[in-house]
Each structure stands twice: as structure tokens, then as C-alpha cells.
Amino acid sequence: MTISKSKSQPASSKASITIVDIAKLAGVNPSTVSRALSGSSAVTAQTRARITDIAQENGYVANHNARMLRSRRANQILVIVPNIAAFSHPEVILGIEEALEEHNIGVIVGSTKDNEERELALARQLITGAADGLILLNGRLPSELGELPQYNRRIVAISRPVLSPGIAFIGIDNQQAAQEATLYFVSIGRKRILHMGGPEQSPIFAARAQGYRNAMRQAGLDGIIDLQHLPAFNMVAGRQAMRDILNRRQLPDAILCASDELAFGAIQVARELGISVPQQIAFIGFDNHPVGEAFSPPLTTISVPRRRMGFLGAQTLLQSIQDDRPISDFQLLPYEFLVRASCGGSSW
Amino acid sequence: MTISKSKSQPASSKASITIVDIAKLAGVNPSTVSRALSGSSAVTAQTRARITDIAQENGYVANHNARMLRSRRANQILVIVPNIAAFSHPEVILGIEEALEEHNIGVIVGSTKDNEERELALARQLITGAADGLILLNGRLPSELGELPQYNRRIVAISRPVLSPGIAFIGIDNQQAAQEATLYFVSIGRKRILHMGGPEQSPIFAARAQGYRNAMRQAGLDGIIDLQHLPAFNMVAGRQAMRDILNRRQLPDAILCASDELAFGAIQVARELGISVPQQIAFIGFDNHPVGEAFSPPLTTISVPRRRMGFLGAQTLLQSIQDDRPISDFQLLPYEFLVRASCGGSSW
DNA sequence: TTGAAAGCGATACCAA
DNA sequence: TTGGTATCGCTTTCAA
Numbered sequence: 001m002t003i004s005k006s007k008s009q010p011a012s013s014k015a016s017i018t019i020v021d022i023a024k025l026a027g028v029n030p031s032t033v034s035r036a037l038s039g040s041s042a043v044t045a046q047t048r049a050r051i052t053d054i055a056q057e058n059g060y061v062a063n064h065n066a067r068m069l070r071s072r073r074a075n076q077i078l079v080i081v082p083n084i085a086a087f088s089h090p091e092v093i094l095g096i097e098e099a100l101e102e103h104n105i106g107v108i109v110g111s112t113k114d115n116e117e118r119e120l121a122l123a124r125q126l127i128t129g130a131a132d133g134l135i136l137l138n139g140r141l142p143s144e145l146g147e148l149p150q151y152n153r154r155i156v157a158i159s160r161p162v163l164s165p166g167i168a169f170i171g172i173d174n175q176q177a178a179q180e181a182t183l184y185f186v187s188i189g190r191k192r193i194l195h196m197g198g199p200e201q202s203p204i205f206a207a208r209a210q211g212y213r214n215a216m217r218q219a220g221l222d223g224i225i226d227l228q229h230l231p232a233f234n235m236v237a238g239r240q241a242m243r244d245i246l247n248r249r250q251l252p253d254a255i256l257c258a259s260d261e262l263a264f265g266a267i268q269v270a271r272e273l274g275i276s277v278p279q280q281i282a283f284i285g286f287d288n289h290p291v292g293e294a295f296s297p298p299l300t301t302i303s304v305p306r307r308r309m310g311f312l313g314a315q316t317l318l319q320s321i322q323d324d325r326p327i328s329d330f331q332l333l334p335y336e337f338l339v340r341a342s343c344g345g346s347s348w
Numbered sequence: 349m350t351i352s353k354s355k356s357q358p359a360s361s362k363a364s365i366t367i368v369d370i371a372k373l374a375g376v377n378p379s380t381v382s383r384a385l386s387g388s389s390a391v392t393a394q395t396r397a398r399i400t401d402i403a404q405e406n407g408y409v410a411n412h413n414a415r416m417l418r419s420r421r422a423n424q425i426l427v428i429v430p431n432i433a434a435f436s437h438p439e440v441i442l443g444i445e446e447a448l449e450e451h452n453i454g455v456i457v458g459s460t461k462d463n464e465e466r467e468l469a470l471a472r473q474l475i476t477g478a479a480d481g482l483i484l485l486n487g488r489l490p491s492e493l494g495e496l497p498q499y500n501r502r503i504v505a506i507s508r509p510v511l512s513p514g515i516a517f518i519g520i521d522n523q524q525a526a527q528e529a530t531l532y533f534v535s536i537g538r539k540r541i542l543h544m545g546g547p548e549q550s551p552i553f554a555a556r557a558q559g560y561r562n563a564m565r566q567a568g569l570d571g572i573i574d575l576q577h578l579p580a581f582n583m584v585a586g587r588q589a590m591r592d593i594l595n596r597r598q599l600p601d602a603i604l605c606a607s608d609e610l611a612f613g614a615i616q617v618a619r620e621l622g623i624s625v626p627q628q629i630a631f632i633g634f635d636n637h638p639v640g641e642a643f644s645p646p647l648t649t650i651s652v653p654r655r656r657m658g659f660l661g662a663q664t665l666l667q668s669i670q671d672d673r674p675i676s677d678f679q680l681l682p683y684e685f686l687v688r689a690s691c692g693g694s695s696w
Numbered sequence: 697t698t699g700a701a702a703g704c705g706a707t708a709c710c711a712a
Numbered sequence: 713t714t715g716g717t718a719t720c721g722c723t724t725t726c727a728a
Contacts, residue, residue: 016475018720018721018722019721019722019723020721020722028698028699029698029699029700030699030721030722030723031698031699031700031701031722031723031724032697032698032699033722034722034723034724035697035698035723035724038722038723042697042698043697043698044697044698047697047698059492061472061475061476062476062721062722063417063476063477063720063721063722064472064473064476064477064478065413065414065416065417065422065476065477065478065720065721065722066413066417066704066720066721066722066723067721067722067723068413068704068722069411069413069414069417069704069705069706069720069721069722069723070703070704070721070722070723070724071704071722071723071724072704074413084432084438084441084442084457085435085438085439085441085442087433087435090432090433090438091433093432093433093459094432094433094459097459101466106458106469106473107458107459108456108457108458109432109456109457110454110455110456111438111441111442111445111455118449121454122454124409124412125412125454127364127409128409128410128411128412128413129411129412129413130412130413144407148407235638235639235641235642264639264642265642267642268641268642268644271644289639290583291583291612291637291639291643293583293616294583294612294613294615294616294643295639295642295643295644296616296619296643296644366704366705366706367705367706367707368705368706376714376715377714377715377716378705378706378707378715378716379706379707379708379709379714379715379716379717380713380714380715381706382706382707382708383707383708383713383714386706386707390713390714391713391714392713392714395713395714410705410706411704411705411706413704413705413706414704414705414706414707414720415705415706415707416706416720417704417705417706417707417719417720417721417722418705418706418707418708418719418720419706419707419708419720420720
């Protein structure tokens with residue numbers, strides 16, 4: 001089904017007011033109206049004023065589609081996110097909106113649930129010209145676009161890198177962050193450090209796991225590396241994993257969770273089963289979920305500059321489109337290690 | 349600035365493949381290609397198959413803008429949210445996407461930060477035909493649309509009602525929910541019940557406050573109604589409000605928070621200042637934030653069927669557009685009262 | 697500085 | 713069932 005009224009007529013009941021109508025009212029040619037309203041310099045201040053007034057009075061707004069068709073420009077950027085309900089993506093989008101706002105470029109968001117078909121459908125928005133550029137938060141280039149490298153200059157990846165070359169990326173160094181967090185555990189005397197990781201195939205979680213491994217090796221603890229990759233990184237997965245862990249004979253004394261949500265779920269279960277946090281098991285999360293600060297105990301975590309990532313990503317994309325050449329470098333932004341009570345740190 | 353390359357040429361480097369190209373390749377008329385690809389019945393299965401193949405082989409995708417211009421149909425719905433970073437809106441969007449998916453209608457999301465200008469810019473997407481319909485989660489009709497009642501049939505409000513008549517609404521009965529929650533406090537023996545409300549001008553929070561008042565009156569406690577409207581409903585506001593409350597000589601023994609986030613912040617502060625929850629003060633939140641279950645103590649709350657609201661809202665909109673007549677009724681969906689430890693309920 | 701006219705790419709009539 | 717063609721509303725050359 002498509003949207004349409006029962007009559008096979010065009011959908012808008014009354015043809016809305018067009019540039020021709022304004023031209024007639026102003027007693028000029030449509031092209032003059034076009035120039036006046038789109039800010040061309042080749043028009044007298046006088047005529048522009050008159051036309052602008054008439055347009056305003058009559059509530060004229062340019063037909064977006066006609067404008068796009070003719071000028072081959074959409075003034076819209078499409079953001080592809082895997083799951084709009086995950087708390088982290090919307091904050092990136094906020095940054096993107098901020099960067100594009102002043103340029104009068106709109107943002108549209110498509111959520112894919114990691115469904116390839118949906119990704120493809122959205123990618124077409126770029127090919128068909130409904131969007132001028134693409135920002136990928138899902139870490140995957142829709143297959144069709146992989147075969148059309150001429151679009152690379154119109155694509156930027158944020159947060160999760162895309163493996164395809166020639167596509168700019170803005171994110172943080174997840175490996176280093178995980179390494180730093182693990183070493184912090186070591187520095188406060190924890191040894192049996194477990195890493196509750198996210199899906200292994202995700203570059204982000206792979207990098208975090210690698211950082212954990214590096215740190216353990218660096219601390220001479222490679223003999224007791226204890227790493228598990230979970231199929232998800234939400235609270236449900238964290239609860240399940242924690243139940244399994246608490247069935248062991250020897251418990252870890254510290255857990256580095258690949259996400260704050262994993263940590264929330266895990267700590268909840270630990271608490272329910274009478275484990276004291278951080279005394280018996282210390283926790284560090286990842287992502288700085290807003291509730292982490294109010295959690296009990298407040299969650300130590302890595303703060304990712306999501307808003308800034310979005311802002312820079314959008315700027316990079318604009319630049320890349322304008323110059324018509326890909327900006328392919330990786331921009332790694334600084335993260336912040338927020339020490340709170342969940343790892344026992346100072347108050348221990 | 350607008351997006352364009354330095355040369356004043358159209359933005360796409362190579363004119364992409366058009367319907368005319370496919371027509372030539374297939375040895376038919378463009379109109380036949382159009383019919384074949386848009387699923388018109390007036391075309392042989394044979395021809396359709398041939399054309400479809402050729403189109404696929406050549407990676408043809410219809411130009412969205414041209415299609416829209418001619419057919420006056422965008423196959424897109426615009427969702428306006430006040431703040432995409434608030435956890436509740438994305439879940440509604442998920443439901444909307446679900447409902448529209450099978451109809452091959454896309455969803456675009458615009459976040460406004462309650463900025464009227466931004467609302468207006470987005471509303472224009474409807475007027476200019478970039479979107480076929482509008483779903484408002486922000487509880488406010490962009491002013492321009494208020495003067496164009498012919499668009500009412502293309503607008504649906506979810507979650508927050510819009511005051512303008514003729515616009516369908518899907519939500520829950522906030523007043524009743526707040527009333528029920530308050531009476532629950534009464535039923536477990538609490539009397540000095542405070543309501544930490546959200547912004548007064550928001551119909552949602554006004555309704556919740558009214559429900560609280562009704563319940564207090566019903567319980568014969570109208571003498572000690574203790575209601576405050578906060579300027580926001582996030583954790584920061586909750587913390588601030590709680591600090592003020594804890595400075596009083598006599599503390600409330602129960603607090604109904606207008607949002608879970610308010611409750612998170614308030615409970616955090618209470619905990620920090622040595623108040624025991626729920627023994628000294630019991631809490632009930634609103635909205636069923638995903639972290640509420642893992643919070644300490646787990647938060648009693650009202651679960652709002654956000655996903656379902658989105659789904660129904662989108663369906664209603666589709667119907668309204670198709671029939672070309674507004675569906676103006678209010679649909680109030682059932683909510684769920686989730687009793688957890690924060691109000692001391694059973695485990696008390 | 698303005699006007700005239702040629703498209704942008706697809707769709708939807710009317711004829712055949 | 714197909715072909716021819718006008719047209720959607722705007723932008724952008726080219727002339728005046």
C-alpha cells in the first residue's frame with residue numbers, strides 16, 4: 001500500500017500556492033521570484049522586499065521536492081542508527097543536529113535494528129538524492145553503497161568504524177580506554193579481573209576486549225585472563241552473565257563491563273544474591289549512562305563525548321561534501337575516566 | 349550555506365541512471381517502465397519481469413524527488429519529538445516504525461528542543477510535501493499548522509495531547525494513573541504524601557498532579573496536599589527538589605514523582621543523606637524507565653505502553669490520511685502499575 | 697537587473 | 713496492454 005486517497009487524484013486536495021502565483025501577484029517573472037527568495041544577488045533590494053512580503057502574506061513555502069529535483073540538493077542528512085532506543089545514539093544525534101542547524105540542513109533519522117534490508121532502503125535515500133549525505137552509527141556500510149565508491153565522500157561513520165576504506169571516522173580509542181580501566185583495577189589491588197564483553201563481532205567490543213587483554217598482560221596477570229563475549233550489552237545480558245559467574249567456586253574480585261547497562265544488570269543480581277559491591281566485587285562500566293551517577297553504588301565508567309562526536313562528524317561530512325573529496329582520517333577524541341564508588345576507589 | 353560543490357554544477361557528479369535509460373534498454377516507453385516498477389496491474393507479467401531485471405542489473409533506483417513532485421506523495425511520515433535524548437520518545441518511534449514498515453512508508457524524526465522555530469521548519473515538511481503526515485510527541489501544534497485546518501487529517505498526537513480540535517490523540521489516562529498510585533500509598537499506610545511534579549504548563553504533568561489531588565481528597569488527606577511543580581523532570585531537578593525537602597522539619601513519608609528520572613535523582617540524594625528508602629520515605633515513579641528495575645531499591649512505577657502508542661498512532665494516521673477525514677477521538681490505552689520495593693509494598 | 701524558456705525525472709492522462 | 717506527451721514546481725541558463 002502507498003498513501004493516497006481513494007480518488008486517484010494527487011494527494012493534496014488543493015494545489016498549494018506556487019511560485020507562479022507569487023510571480024503574478026508581484027507582476028514579475030517566476031524566475032525573479034525564485035532569485036529573490038533564494039537570496040540571489042542579481043535582484044534589486046526593492047523587488048526582493050516586495051516579493052518577500054507578498055510571499056509571506058500568502059504563506060508561500062517552496063515545494064521541497066521540486067526544488068530538490070531541479071537543484072539536485074536535498075539539504076538533508078540521513079543518520080542511520082541500529083537502534084534508536086539505545087540511550088547512546090540520540091545524544092550523538094543531538095550533536096549532529098547542532099552542527100547542521102546553522103547551515104539550515106535538516107537531519108532525518110532511520111533506525112535499522114541491524115536489519116540489512118532496512119539499511120539498504122535507507123541507503124537508497126542517498127542514491128536517490130533524498131539525502132545529501134549519510135552518517136552511520138551502525139558500523140556497517142550498506143552493501144549497495146560498498147560498490148559505489150563515488151559516494152564515499154558523502155558518508156561518515158561515528159562511534160563504530162566502518163571497515164570500508166575512504167570513509168571518515170570519529171570516535172574514541174576503545175582499546176586504550178578499556179586498558180586504562182583494567183589497569184585502574186590493578187592499581188587498587190584487584191587481580192581476578194573479569195571482562196564482561198559485548199558481541200565479539202562488533203569492532204567496538206572487540207577493541208574493548210583487546211584493551212582488557214593488553215592490560216592483564218602488562219600487569220603480569222595474563223594467566224588469569226577471564227573474558228566472555230555476551231550476545232548483547234543490555235541489562236538482561238548482564239543479569240544472565242552475572243548469575244553464571246556467581247555459580248563459580250571462585251569469584252572474580254573485579255568486573256570490567258563493556259557497557260553501563262551490563263553493569264547495572266550485573267550489580268543488581270550481585271546485590272540480590274548478597275554480594276557486596278565494591279567490597280567483594282568492584283565494577284567499572286562503559287559509556288557513562290545518565291543513571292550511573294544515581295545508581296547504587298554510583299558507577300565508575302568511561303565517559304564518551306557522544307555529543308561532540310556527533311558535532312564533529314557532521315562537520316566533517318559537510319566539509320567532505322563541499323570539497324568533493326573524502327576525508328578519510330580517523331579522528332579519535334579524548335574520553336574521560338570517571339571514578340565513582342562502584343570500584344571502591346578512594347573511599348575504599 | 350547550503351550543500352553544494354564549489355562549481356555551481358548540480359551536486360551529483362554523474363547524472364544517475366533514469367527511467368528513460370531503462371526504457372531504452374528494454375525497448376519500451378518510459379511510462380511502461382514506470383508502470384512496471386510501481387506495480388500497476390496494467391502491464392504483462394512478461395514485460396514487468398524483463399523491465400524489473402534490467403532495472404536491477406543496472407542498479408536503477410527511482411529518483412525520490414521526481415516521484416514525489418509528480419505523484420504528490422512522499423511515502424514518509426515525520427515525527428516531531430521535543431528531545432530525542434529523553435529515553436521515552438525513541439520507544440514510541442519504534443512502534444511507529446513497526447506500523448509503517450509493512451506499508452513501505454519511511455519515518456523521519458525531527459527533534460525540536462521545544463524551539464518554536466524548529467517546530468515551524470519541520471511543520472513545513474508537511475506543507476511542502478516532503479512528508480505525508482505528522483506525528484507530534486511534543487504536545488504542541490506548530491502555529492502555522494493551526495491556521496491550516498485542512499492538514500488536521502494528516503496529524504496525530506501521541507503521548508502529549510494537542511489542544512487544537514480535530515487532531516487524533518493516543519495516550520494514557522495520566523490523571524487516573526497518578527490517582528491510583530497515590531491511593532496505593534494510602535493503602536499501605538502512608539499519609540504525608542508529597543507529589544514531585546513536572547512542569548505545570550505541560551498537560552501531562554498537570555494531569556498527573558490533578559490525579560494526586562483527587563486521590564488525596566478522596567482519602568480525606570486534602571488538608572496536607574503537598575504539591576510542587578518543578579521546571580524539569582530529569583535527575584538534576586529531582587536532586588535539587590529532594591535537597592529542599594530534606595531541609596524541612598517534618599519529612600513526607602511518601603513521594604510520588606512525576607517521572608522515574610525525578611525519582612532516581614531524589615532517591616540518590618535521600619540515600620546520600622542517610623534517609624532509608626522505603627522505610628522512612630517511600631517512592632513511586634512514572635514511565636517505567638528501563639533502569640528502574642535494577643535501581644536500589646527497585647522503583648515502583650507506572651508502565652506506559654509507549655511502543656503500542658506509537659504503533660496505534662501510526663495506524664490511526666494512515667487511516668485518517670487514506671479516508672481523508674480526521675479521526676479525532678482520544679484513544680486512552682491501559683497502563684500498568686508496577687509495584688516494586690521502593691514503596692515498601694509487599695516486602696514491608 | 698529581469699524575462700523567456702528549457703529542463704530535472706517521474707507519473708498519469710489520453711489514444712491507439 | 714502499451715506509447716506519446718503534458719505536467720508537477722522550481723532553478724538556471726541565455727537573451728534582452
